[in-house]
Amino acid sequence: MRATAADETQSGALVLLCVAAWAIPGAGHLWLGRRNKGLVFLVALPLMFAIGLALRGRIFPFDLADPLVALAALADFGIGLSYFVAAALGYGTGDVRAVTYEYGNAFLIVAGLLNVLVVIDAYDVALGRK
Amino acid sequence: MHSHLFLLVLFALFVSLVFAVIARDDARGQIKLGGLMFAGFIASALVLGWLMYPFPL
Numbered sequence: 574m575r576a577t578a579a580d581e582t583q584s585g586a587l588v589l590l591c592v593a594a595w596a597i598p599g600a601g602h603l604w605l606g607r608r609n610k611g612l613v614f615l616v617a618l619p620l621m622f623a624i625g626l627a628l629r630g631r632i633f634p635f636d637l638a639d640p641l642v643a644l645a646a647l648a649d650f651g652i653g654l655s656y657f658v659a660a661a662l663g664y665g666t667g668d669v670r671a672v673t674y675e676y677g678n679a680f681l682i683v684a685g686l687l688n689v690l691v692v693i694d695a696y697d698v699a700l701g702r703k
Numbered sequence: 704m705h706s707h708l709f710l711l712v713l714f715a716l717f718v719s720l721v722f723a724v725i726a727r728d729d730a731r732g733q734i735k736l737g738g739l740m741f742a743g744f745i746a747s748a749l750v751l752g753w754l755m756y757p758f759p760l
Binding site: 610617 | 718721728
């Protein structure tokens with residue numbers, strides 16, 4: 574069965590929604606009119622990521638030779654544009670000697686993973702499942 | 704920001720907040736679920752911390 578033009582437009586909008594929701598935490602919910610939820614995500618997730626950077630956590634590189642580092646990098650990547658902004662500004666180099674280093678990593682990784690959950694939630698809302 | 708307990712509480716606060724807002728649509732449900740999760744995080748961390756206390760590194 575061939576997809577109609579309306580189906581393609583809808584799936585294109587869904588992809589755009591998911592990309593926006595990933596790039597800016599909460600943008601997907603704001604787009605869908607869930608203003609309160611969107612604002613909570615918009616504040617909480619970048620703040621959590623920033624706290625992770627302030628705690629001298631590390632933005633892990635995509636190093637496939639070390640699978641755990643690659644998985645951590647994938648989780649960090651989940652936060653969206655903040656990942657690139659922090660990397661461009663030289664943050665997230667990590668200081669393994671800092672007493673808060675592991676806490677920083679936990680904040681960075683979990684912020685990224687929570688944003689992935691937020692993207693999935695926005696997708697579900699857009700499909701009318703929630 | 705070097706207090707481990709403070710960082711633990713902050714982490715639990717963020718995670719419970721986001722989970723509660725994802726899982727519930729009404730403010731009452733969000734507060735109830737978020738509060739429960741937050742209390743669960745803190746209580747389990749303290750209990751596990753004390754259980755591990757006798758074991759040396």
